[in-house]
Amino acid sequence: MPGRTIAFLDRVPAALRQGIAQLRESLGVPDDFDGSVIAAAEAAVAGVRLPDRDLTDVPFVTIDPEGSMDLDQALQIERDGDGYLVRYAIADVAAFVAPGGAIDVECHQRVETLYAPTQRTPLHPEVLSEAAASLLPDVVRPALVWEIRLDAAGAPTAASVARARVQSRRRHSYGEVQRLLDAGQAEEVLVLLAEVGRLREAAEVARGGINLGVPEQEVCVAADGTWTLEYRTTLPCEGWNAQISLLTGMVAARMMLDAGVGILRTLPPAEDHAIERLRRTAQGLGISWPRRVGYPDFVRGLDAAVPREAAMLNACTTLFRGAGYDSFTGGAPRDADHAAIAAPYAHVTAPLRRLVDRYAGEICVALCAGEPVPDWVLTALEALPSELEGSSRRAGRYERGIVDLVEAMLLAPRIGQEFTGLLIDVDPDRHAGRLQLADPAVEARVKGGRRLRLGTEITATLVAADLVNGRVDFRVFAG
Incomplete structure (x- = not known):
């Protein structure tokens, strides 16, 4: 995150x-x-x-x-x-x-x-x-x-x-x-x-x-x-x-x-399977990561001002856990x-x-x-x-x-509105993922059937904003 x-x-x-x-x-x-x-x-x-x-x-x-x-x-x-x-x-x-x-x-x-x-x-x-x-x-x-x-x-x-x-x-x-x-x-x-x-x-x-x-x-x-x-x-x-x-x-x-x-x-040190998972994430985000380039050099080449690359940097934080x-x-x-x-x-x-x-x-x-x-x-x-x-x-x-x-709190008055964001994580088994918005700067859950693909920009509807538990949910509807 x-x-x-x-x-x-x-x-x-x-x-x-x-x-x-x-x-x-x-x-x-x-x-x-x-x-x-x-x-x-x-x-x-x-x-x-x-x-x-x-x-x-x-x-x-x-x-x-x-x-x-x-x-x-x-x-x-x-x-x-x-x-x-x-x-x-x-x-x-x-x-x-x-x-x-x-x-x-x-x-x-x-x-x-x-x-x-x-x-x-x-x-x-x-x-x-x-x-x-x-x-x-x-x-x-x-x-x-x-x-x-x-x-x-x-x-x-x-x-x-x-x-x-x-x-x-x-x-x-x-x-x-x-x-x-x-x-x-x-x-x-x-x-x-x-x-x-x-x-x-x-x-x-x-x-x-x-x-x-x-x-x-x-x-x-x-x-x-x-x-x-x-x-x-x-x-x-x-x-x-x-x-x-x-x-x-x-x-x-x-x-x-x-x-x-x-x-x-x-x-x-990061285990090999964790690096391979990040390589798959890079591929899904459409970011080139040649095999000859190691993880440190790849990360240093990313630009946080570019939305897809910022999403990749976000994914890289998993290695610090x-x-x-x-x-x-x-x-x-x-x-x-x-x-x-x-x-x-x-x-x-x-x-x-x-x-x-x-x-x-x-x-x-x-x-x-x-x-x-x-x-x-x-x-x-x-x-x-x-x-x-x-x-x-x-x-x-x-x-x-x-x-x-x-x-x-920021999104609660806007339930029912559509937002455009980048899919930075996808769970294909649950047909769900994480949506990163640029304005406001929000990262939230999104569901969308089989329509979610890592690295794509999508339009999703805000369906819930729970002020008590701090939960925000988006959904991609068919059509």
């Missing part, structure tokens, strides 16, 4: 609020924090100790979606001989969260931040996630600062991470960064982000990594309060920024593998690679929004300092993968359920 962008919105129709409330209850999504957790967070803020190492003179900047307050990362890049020095400051959540304390226990229940138009369900109380621990501009914050040296080709030659106090200079949005770069008005750190980002993208291609670039379904609200769904393609600067995060996760994974202790994000986590002590696991990244990888760059990053970050800090990994980290490692994978499943169902509800 396409990716999803879900923003927090002030004006939400009552019907949608009711559907989201039911969805949250069915998935066990938590509500507000208990008073004891809030009190613990406020006490942690009052008693926080800043690291002795002072990097407040480093001109870090943050780059995030417009309006974000939970800022996990701050970036600084400079030239280093014929290469580069990347400094990546990551919010030091462990400075505020006592192991086994009220906040920690709650975090293990939540595991990650969840997003919906009606409300954000944060991993940490907002006094931490959007204030004292967030790398907001012009305030001093504790951070884990990665220093990664790259050669002229953008390959890492050395990496370390240690605690330091930092002060971000500016908070950028992705749109602002792209406009500055396109206009030739960007400051040096942003110019170097583009330079290093492109080098890292080239390295990704060389090692066989894959970035699908699937268009996102984005919930949009106009000034007059009209809701819609649109497909959104990511900006180039978003990809370059993501490459810095990937780089950091890759060097962190290598540190942990070399030490024989850690936790990795993993994805097994085996992602999980693998924790280890006393030796490295045998299968450590993340198949889409084509390298070992660890989550270490979003601790405000994801539980695992706090643990992986602590391991890397200890390893770089030559100190033992803290007992509270080692004790949690065995259970973490199951906690994380269970939360990932819940987050996926929640985000998909939100978009389903928005789709039903």
Whole structure:
């Protein structure tokens, strides 16, 4: 399915609020924090100790979606001989969260931040996630600062991470960064982000990594309060920024593998039958995929702006469904690679929004300092993968359920109308499939007897839009 962008919105129709409330209850999504957790967070803020190492003179900047307050990362890049020095400051959540304390226990229940138009369900109380621990501009914050040296080709030659106090200079949005770069008005750190980002993208291609670039379904609200769904393609600067995060996760994974202790994000390689299924999908969509062309090169040749190719990218997401986590002590696991990244990888760059990053970050800090990994980290490692994978499943169902509800709300007044869309999936045994509309940006069930053929553009009638369960159905009628 396409990716999803879900923003927090002030004006939400009552019907949608009711559907989201039911969805949250069915998935066990938590509500507000208990008073004891809030009190613990406020006490942690009052008693926080800043690291002795002072990097407040480093001109870090943050780059995030417009309006974000939970800022996990701050970036600084400079030239280093014929290469580069990347400094990546990551919010030091462990400075505020006592192991086994009220906040920690709650975090293990939540595991990650969840997003919906009606409300954000944060991993940490907002006094931490959007204030004292967030790398907001012009305030001093504790951070884990990665220093990664790259050669002229953008390959890492050395990496370390240690605690330091930092002060971000500016908070950028992705749109602002792209406009500055396109206009030739960007400051040096942003110019170097583009330079290093492109080098890292080239390295990704060389090692066989894959970035699908699937268009996102984005919930949009106009000034007059009209809701819609649109497909959104990511900006180039978003990809370059993501490459810095990937780089950091890759060097962190290598540190942990070399030490024989850690936790990795993993994805097994695609099996031959799955690739063959995608080849049949490509054939059905009328897209050429010569046998001599491997899967990574085929995917990189697809253009998300072309409807059939966007549908193919959507089909390719099925190869990412085996992602999980693998924790280890006393030796490295045998299968450590993340198949889409084509390298070992660890989550270490979003601790405000994801539980695992706090643990992986602590391991890397200890390893770089030559100190033992803290007992509270080692004790949690065995259970973490199951906690994380269970939360990932819940987050996926929640985000998909939100978009389903928005789709039903938008289409409910239009039952009986005809829509034109592309068949992106077909089940011939059930004479059913999935229909992708361009406007509104909806993907829904369709039935049509024997008339459905993969990759064809069809006209179908909207026959149902269930606002309670978020179900939309189309049908192709004879004649």
